[in-house]
Amino acid sequence: MAGAPEYQMIHCYVFPKKTLPCSDIDTRNMDACIPYPDARLQSNEEVNFLALPAEIRIQILEHVFNDNILNDGFKDRNINGGIILDDNYTIRQYFQPLMTCKQIYHDGILLATNRTHFVTNSLFIANNIPERLSILHPKQIQAIRSFTFVADARHFRRLQDWGNSPFGVSQLRLDTLTIVLHRSSFWHYLFDFTSSLVHLLRGLQNVRRLVFVHNQARVKGSFKTWYNRLVGLILKTDHYNRYMNIPACLENVWWEWSFDDVAQSFCLEAKSARPWVGEQEYMLQIQPLMMALKESIETEEWNPDPRAHNGA
Template sequence: MPRTKSCTSSALLTLPAEVRIAILEYVFDDNLHKSGLKYDGRSGALAIDERYSANDSLQALLTCRLIYLDGGIVAFSKTSFTMSSLFGSIPDRLSVLHTKQIEAVRNIAFVADARQFRGLVDWRRYPFSMPNVRLDRLTVILHPSSSWHYLFDFTSGVVELLRDLHNVRRIFIIRNSARVKGSFKTWYNRLIGMIMKVDHHERYEKSPPNPEKVWWRWSYDEVAQSLCLEAQPPKPAMDEESYMLMMQPPLEEWKVSVENEEWNPDPRSRMMYY
């Protein structure tokens, strides 16, 4: 971030700190409506907004050092930060921030190809393996290159990650016009099917049982070409019959989604739950 200016006399700067912060809350509220994504006017699909820059949304902090100190935490909590380069590192970018600023960040998006997905499945417990990162929204945007994305190669790793991923409230994966081998919707069905299959196996076919630490509510937006996972509390311990009754609605919904997909010759895109 550019160097802040020295504070000069101003009516705003003479106000009590809590009043200044309340005003800055209002100033940065507009950032909540800027996600770094845009909708295609004709298809309605989501795509990365190449013109978006988090720096543009933080310009008010450059007014002076006092405004920067007062409003920094507020601004970082309301601003979406996007890594559009495949060669950048979000942990490296975050490392230049103060600890309190890192803890304030709530929305991060990054463009991904196979390298980013390999890194993602190795996070294990926290986003970017950083315990002090607590996100309301994590967005993974597929890179729209001429190469195919083989997302099926990462399905089992993503499922394992999700079972114990803390400090993330919602995960979005955006197709972004990328070419996905086997189709993006088919991969979504494969992912959800494996989530349910692994969950059942870990609960009732393993000794001792290994229930999930985090459960997820899933949805797919056909128009936007995106999927959403919302973190939920883990399911309680229960007998298998009760578990099967509880899982029947999402299982039936998943079966309908699978049946609506066209048959795909790629065998990696086909999977039965039981």
């Protein structure tokens, strides 16, 4: 059938029936279910993996797909210059167990989707993410928890079209959405998109963490300087909409931010919207944020070259 997945039929692992007493299984430790050679066990009866109760099959598949979480598609961690996207990363290898047979596919497809980092390292594919997601079943879209895509100016322009959902796809419920700067000989002019990004952040739903990765790309004005300006505009816009706008317009989501100097990335973590308070109390609440931003700006913009300070 056109479009149907191809299955490679292989024999599933079989367990001697006497070594798998289902009533005594401790599901917290599936290692106990794996039989060890025992010369005393003499039985010609075998039970196929697919004949096991669904709950046990799912427990086993959880162990199969647990390691998928460990590889997020990045490499060169703890190395100067920051993490970079692994161009050879593909999710195909992490879905291989599903190709065993149809039953395992149906048992494990949502689990594999939930545990695997979806990474789009092609600019062309990143332009068509909503269309590509549309071919999936809605439950599979809802199971995706981590999504990474590489971006240039075209993708940053499209952020303002998302509305309140990532990519404009309301079924997505992401734990982490990562935007990776495309690495090439061209420069990124990220300051052109700061205002539209702040507007997006005030209403973006269904994303717990939004991460931006430098990826050793060429950024005019530096990546951290852009981060500082983004944070500054978040604070400025929030104050304006609370106390200069009539009526006050509060954000739907408040974000906590942090910069990772080693990875050369920064993270925005979604929090509940801040309640309305008097302006004086509000200024006291955000004072620590303003001080932290001031220190970050001073660190970023300080030039250690003495010629920058002696007129040379």
